[in-house]
Amino acid sequence: MAQVAYAGASRVYPGAHSVRAVDGLDLCIGDGEFLVLVGPSGSGKSTALRMAAGLEDVDEGSISIGDRDVTHLPPKDRDIAMVFQSYALYPHMSVRENMAFSLKLRGMSKSEVNAKVEEAAELLDLTKYLDRKPKALSGGQRQRVAMGRAIVREPSVFLMDEPLSNLDAKLRVETRANIAALQRRLGTTTIYVTHDQVEAMTMGDRVAVLRDGVLQQCASPRELYDTPRNVFVAGFIGSPAMNLLTLPVDGDGVKLGELKVQLPVRVEPGEVTVGIRPETLSLVGAAEDGFELQVELVEELGADAYVHGTLAGHADKIVVRADGRTPPRLGEAVRVAVRDTGEVHVFDPESGLRIGAE
Amino acid sequence: MTARTNRLGRSALTGLTWLVALLFVFPVIWMVVTSFKHEVDAATDPPTFAFAPTLEQFTTILDRGFLPYLANSAFVTVLSTALVLLLGVPAAYALSLAPVKQTSNALGFFLSTKMLPIVAAIIPLYIISQNLGMLDNVWALIVLYAGMNLPLAVWMMRSFFLEVPTEMIEAARVDGAKLPTVLYRVILPVVAPGIAATALICVIFSWTEFFYAVNLTAAQAGTVPVFLVGFITSEGLFWAQLSAAALLASLPVMIVGWIAQNHLVRGLSMGAVK
Amino acid sequence: MTALIEAPQSSEPPATRTRTQARSAAWKRRAPLLPALLFTIAVTQVPFLVTVFYSFQSWNMVRPGSQHFVGFDNYVDVFTDSVFLQALGNTVTITVVCVLVAMLLGLGLALLLDRKFLGRGIVRTLLITPFLILPAAGALLWKTTMFDPSYGLLNWAFGIEVEWLSDYPLAAVMTQIVWQWTPFMMLLILAGLQAQSREVLEAAQVDGAGRWRTFVSITLPQLSRYLQLAVLLGAIYIVNSFDAIYLMTQGGPGTASTNLPYYIYQRAFEGFDVGQSSAMGVVVVAMTLIVATFALRLMFRAFDVSRGVK
Numbered sequence: 001m002a003q004v005a006y007a008g009a010s011r012v013y014p015g016a017h018s019v020r021a022v023d024g025l026d027l028c029i030g031d032g033e034f035l036v037l038v039g040p041s042g043s044g045k046s047t048a049l050r051m052a053a054g055l056e057d058v059d060e061g062s063i064s065i066g067d068r069d070v071t072h073l074p075p076k077d078r079d080i081a082m083v084f085q086s087y088a089l090y091p092h093m094s095v096r097e098n099m100a101f102s103l104k105l106r107g108m109s110k111s112e113v114n115a116k117v118e119e120a121a122e123l124l125d126l127t128k129y130l131d132r133k134p135k136a137l138s139g140g141q142r143q144r145v146a147m148g149r150a151i152v153r154e155p156s157v158f159l160m161d162e163p164l165s166n167l168d169a170k171l172r173v174e175t176r177a178n179i180a181a182l183q184r185r186l187g188t189t190t191i192y193v194t195h196d197q198v199e200a201m202t203m204g205d206r207v208a209v210l211r212d213g214v215l216q217q218c219a220s221p222r223e224l225y226d227t228p229r230n231v232f233v234a235g236f237i238g239s240p241a242m243n244l245l246t247l248p249v250d251g252d253g254v255k256l257g258e259l260k261v262q263l264p265v266r267v268e269p270g271e272v273t274v275g276i277r278p279e280t281l282s283l284v285g286a287a288e289d290g291f292e293l294q295v296e297l298v299e300e301l302g303a304d305a306y307v308h309g310t311l312a313g314h315a316d317k318i319v320v321r322a323d324g325r326t327p328p329r330l331g332e333a334v335r336v337a338v339r340d341t342g343e344v345h346v347f348d349p350e351s352g353l354r355i356g357a358e
Numbered sequence: 359m360t361a362r363t364n365r366l367g368r369s370a371l372t373g374l375t376w377l378v379a380l381l382f383v384f385p386v387i388w389m390v391v392t393s394f395k396h397e398v399d400a401a402t403d404p405p406t407f408a409f410a411p412t413l414e415q416f417t418t419i420l421d422r423g424f425l426p427y428l429a430n431s432a433f434v435t436v437l438s439t440a441l442v443l444l445l446g447v448p449a450a451y452a453l454s455l456a457p458v459k460q461t462s463n464a465l466g467f468f469l470s471t472k473m474l475p476i477v478a479a480i481i482p483l484y485i486i487s488q489n490l491g492m493l494d495n496v497w498a499l500i501v502l503y504a505g506m507n508l509p510l511a512v513w514m515m516r517s518f519f520l521e522v523p524t525e526m527i528e529a530a531r532v533d534g535a536k537l538p539t540v541l542y543r544v545i546l547p548v549v550a551p552g553i554a555a556t557a558l559i560c561v562i563f564s565w566t567e568f569f570y571a572v573n574l575t576a577a578q579a580g581t582v583p584v585f586l587v588g589f590i591t592s593e594g595l596f597w598a599q600l601s602a603a604a605l606l607a608s609l610p611v612m613i614v615g616w617i618a619q620n621h622l623v624r625g626l627s628m629g630a631v632k
Numbered sequence: 633m634t635a636l637i638e639a640p641q642s643s644e645p646p647a648t649r650t651r652t653q654a655r656s657a658a659w660k661r662r663a664p665l666l667p668a669l670l671f672t673i674a675v676t677q678v679p680f681l682v683t684v685f686y687s688f689q690s691w692n693m694v695r696p697g698s699q700h701f702v703g704f705d706n707y708v709d710v711f712t713d714s715v716f717l718q719a720l721g722n723t724v725t726i727t728v729v730c731v732l733v734a735m736l737l738g739l740g741l742a743l744l745l746d747r748k749f750l751g752r753g754i755v756r757t758l759l760i761t762p763f764l765i766l767p768a769a770g771a772l773l774w775k776t777t778m779f780d781p782s783y784g785l786l787n788w789a790f791g792i793e794v795e796w797l798s799d800y801p802l803a804a805v806m807t808q809i810v811w812q813w814t815p816f817m818m819l820l821i822l823a824g825l826q827a828q829s830r831e832v833l834e835a836a837q838v839d840g841a842g843r844w845r846t847f848v849s850i851t852l853p854q855l856s857r858y859l860q861l862a863v864l865l866g867a868i869y870i871v872n873s874f875d876a877i878y879l880m881t882q883g884g885p886g887t888a889s890t891n892l893p894y895y896i897y898q899r900a901f902e903g904f905d906v907g908q909s910s911a912m913g914v915v916v917v918a919m920t921l922i923v924a925t926f927a928l929r930l931m932f933r934a935f936d937v938s939r940g941v942k
C-alpha cells in the first residue's frame with residue numbers, strides 16, 4: 001500500500017501552441033484513500049492520471065508513489081494498475097488470459113495465477129465468462145473484466161479513467177456502488193477520474209476539482225459542497241448548479257428583487273457575487289417576505305420539482321427547489337424566500353474567491 | 359531511463375530510419391541521377407558522382423517514339439480500370455449489402471481465378487487473339503487486364519461495402535428512398551473512397567503489367583514495358599538512356615501513387631483500417 | 633380424410649406462386665453479380681479449358697497440320713522433364729523466400745515508421761517508391777546499375793568482383809523481387825499497426841510488459857490477419873514472377889534461374905510446342921489449386937466471410 005504525491009507536477013504538450021494540460025499540480029493521496037479527480041472535459045484529468053501511470057512525461061515537478069520517486073520510471077516499474085475508459089481489453093485473449101497476463105509476466109506459477117484469476121472472477125461475478133473473448137461480452141461485463149485485470153495484480157495504486165462512462169445510466173449507478181465497496185474492502189489507494197460530479201460526490205473520500213490543468217480545491221465531498229473555495233467549484237459541484245448572481249452591496253446584505261438578504265460575512269461596499277443553492281430557496285405564500293419569480297420551466301423529478309425562472313429586473317436565471325407534489329405552473333409568478341441566510345455563499349466578483357473565514 | 363537518454367535514443371532511431379529508407383530507394387535515386395548523365399558518365403568504374411547534367415537522354419527517348427507507348431499505356435489502364443469498376447461495383451454490392459445465397463462460393467471462385475497462373479491461359483489467349491486478328495491490339499489488353507484485376511477488386515470493394523452501416527440504409531428506406539436513391543445518395547458517398555482505393559490498385563497493376571503486354575503486343579499496341587524491352591534487347595550498354603526511359607515509364611504511376619498513398623494503404627488492407 | 637387430401641390441392645397454386653416469386657427475387661439479387669461472373673469465366677476459365685484441351689494434343693505451331701490427339705503423353709513428358717522439375721523447385725524457392733523475406737523486411741520498416749518523427753511522410757513516400765516503379769524498369773536497373781560486374785554499384789560498394797547474375801542468378805532475381813514487394817508488405821503491416829488501439833498497448837505497458845513483450849503478446853497476434861493477407865497476396869503475385877527472370881537472367885545460366893512461368897513461356901513462344909506447354913500449364917494450375925484451397929481457407933477465416941451473409 002502506498003500514498004501518491006504530486007509535487008508541482010506539470011505536463012506541457014509541445015507544439016506551435018503548447019498546452020499546459022496539467023499545471024503545477026500539488027496533491028497528496030493518502031494510503032488507502034479513494035480520491036476522485038473531477039472537472040469539465042479537457043481540464044487535464046486524464047493527463048494527470050496518466051502522469052501517475054507513467055504514460056505521460058512529467059515536464060516539471062515530480063511524482064512519488066510510496067516513498068519512491070517514480071517521475072522517470074516506466075509504467076511497469078510503478079506497481080500500479082489502470083482501468084481505461086475504453087477498457088482496453090486485449091481483443092485476442094479470453095477473459096482468463098486478459099486477467100492472467102500481468103501475473104504471467106511476473107513469472108507467477110500457473111496454479112497460483114489460476115487461483116488468483118478465479119478468485120477475482122468470483123468477486124466480480126465473471127466465473128461463467130472466463131473463457132469468452134471480450135467481443136462476446138456485454139458492456140457491463142467488459143467493464144468488470146477491466147476491473148478484474150486491475151485487481152488480480154494487487155497493485156499498490158489503482159488508477160481509473162472514467163471507467164463507467166460507457167455504461168447505461170442504471171448500470172452506472174449500480175457499478176458505482178460496487179467499485180466503491182470493492183475499494184473499501186481491498187483498501188487500495190485509488191485515483192478515480194470522472195467528469196460526473198455525482199460520481200465524484202458519492203464515491204470519493206476526497207474530491208479534487210481541476211480546471212484548465214489547475215487544481216481548484218481538494219476536500220471531502222461535504223466540505224466541497226458547503227464551503228466551495230471559489231465560484232468555479234461552487235458552480236461545478238451540486239446538481240442543479242448553485243445560483244450565482246453578482247449584485248451591488250446594500251449595507252450588510254444584498255437585494256434580490258424586493259427581498260433584502262443578510263450576508264453571513266462582512267463585505268466592503270461595491271459588488272459581490274452571491275451563491276445560493278436551489279435547496280436554500282423555497283416557495284412561500286404571497287404574504288410572506290420574498291422576491292417574485294416568473295416561472296419559465298418546471299422540472300418534476302417525483303419527490304422534488306425544480307422551478308426555473310427569471311428575477312424581475314434581472315437577466316439571471318434562478319432555480320428553486322420546490323415540493324414535487326404541488327409544483328407551480330408555467331407562466332405563474334411565485335414568491336421565493338431564502339430558508340437560511342447562513343447558507344448563502346459570498347465571493348469576490350473580481351477574483352472569484354470565497355469571502356469570509358472557512 | 360531518463361528523459362534525456364530517451365530523447366537521444368529517439369533521434370538515433372530517426373536517423374536509422376532515414377538511413378534505411380535512403381539505402382532502400384537508392385536504386386531509384388541512382389536511376390534519376392543516371393538519367394541526367396551523358397552516356398560516358400553513366401557506366402564507369404568507380405561510379406561518377408559529379409557530372410554535367412543533360413536532358414539529352416530524355417529527348418532521345420522521345421525521338422525514339424516513346425509517346426505512342428505512353429498513350430497506349432494510359433488508354434489501356436484507364437479503360438480496363440473503368441471496366442473493372444463497371445463490372446465490379448455491382449458484384450461487390452451483390453456480395454455484401456444484398457448478399458446472394460452463394461456468396462462465399464462466388465467469393466471463393468473470384469479469388470481462385472486469381473490463383474490461376476496467367477501462364478495457364480496465355481497459349482489459348484494467344485491463339486484466340488491470333489485467329490480473331492486481335493494480336494497487337496489495345497482492346498485485347500483492356501479485356502485481359504480487366505479480367506486480371508476484377509477478382510481482387512471485387513474482394514476489396516466488398517470489404518468497403520461491408521463498412522456501410524446498415525442503420526444508414528435502413529434510415530434512408532424509412533425516409534422513403536427507393537433503391538436507386540439509396541445506392542446513389544447513401545451508399546456511394548460512403549464507399550467512394552474505397553472505390554478510389556481499388557481503382558488505384560487496378561491502375562498500378564495495369565500500368566506495370568508485363569507478361570500479356572510482351573506476349574500479345576508489339577509496335578502497334580505496345581505499352582511502356584514493351585518499349586523498355588525493345589530498348590534493352592536491341593542495344594548494348596546505354597545506361598543513361600535506359601534510366602531516362604525507366605524514369606519516364608514509371609513516373610505517371612509513381613506520381614499517382616505518391617499523391618494517393620493513403621488510398622493505397624486502404625486498398626491494400628482491404629478497408630480493414632479507416 | 634377428404635379435408636386432408638384437399639387441403640394441399642387448394643393451397644398449391646399460392647405455394648407455386650410464392651416459389652416462383654422467390655426464384656425471381658433470388659435472380660434479381662443475383663443479377664448485379666452475373667456480369668462480373670460471366671466476364672471472369674470468359675476471360676479466365678474458358679482459356680483454361682482450352683488449355684486443358686490442347687494439353688491432350690501434340691501440336692507444334694511452326695508445323696501446320698501437326699495437331700493430333702495424344703492422350704496423356706504430354707503429361708508423361710512433363711513429369712520426366714528434369715528442367716520442368718527444376719523450374720518447379722525454383723518457383724517454390726522464389727515464392728517462399730521472397731514472401732518471407734519481404735514480409736520480415738516490411739515488418740521491420742513498418743515498425744520503424746510506426747511512430748512520430750521528423751520527415752515521416754517523406755520517408756514513407758521514399759519507401760513505397762519501389763512498388764510504384766515499373767517492375768520491368770526495376771529489373772533492368774538492378775541488372776545494369778546494381779549487378780553489372782564491371783560498373784555495377786554493388787561490386788564497387790563492397791570492393792569485390794562478383795558476377796552476380798551468372799554466379800548467383802536466383803539470389804539476384806530474388807533480390808529484385810524482394811525489393812519490389814517489400815513496400816507492399818510494409819504498407820499492409822503498417823495499416824495493421826496503426827489499427828491497434830493505443831489504450832490496449834498502454835494497458836500492456838501498465839500490466840508490466842516491456843517493449844518486446846508487448847510486441848510479441850499484443851501486437852503480433854492482432855497483426856496476424858494482416859500478415860496472412862500479406863502472405864496470400866504476395867504469394868499470388870510472386871508465384872507468377874516473370875519480368876525479373878525474363879529481363880535479368882533469361883532463366884540462365886542454363887536453366888539455373890528458370891521458374892515455371894518462364895519455362896512455359898519458353899516452350900510456348902520459343903519452342904512453339906503448344907501441347908507440352910499446355911500440359912505444364914495444367915499441372916501448375918492443379919498444384920496451385922491444392923495450395924490455394926489451403927490458402928483460401930486461411931483467407932476466409934481471416935476475413936470472416938460469413939459476415940454480411942444471411
Ligand SMILES: Nc1ncnc2c1ncn2[C@@H]1O[C@H](COP(=O)(O)OP(=O)(O)O)[C@@H](O)[C@H]1O
Pocket residue numbers: 013019021039040041042043044045046047048
Ligand atoms: N496528445 C496531446 N497533444 C496535445 N494536447 C493534448 C494531448 N492530449 C490532451 N491534450 C490537451 O490537454 C488538455 C487536457 O486533456 P485531458 O487530460 O484529456 O482532459 P480530460 O481528461 O480532463 O478531458 C486538453 O486541452 C487537451 O486538448
Ligand SMILES: [Mg+2]
Pocket residue numbers: 045046047
Ligand atoms: Mg479524459
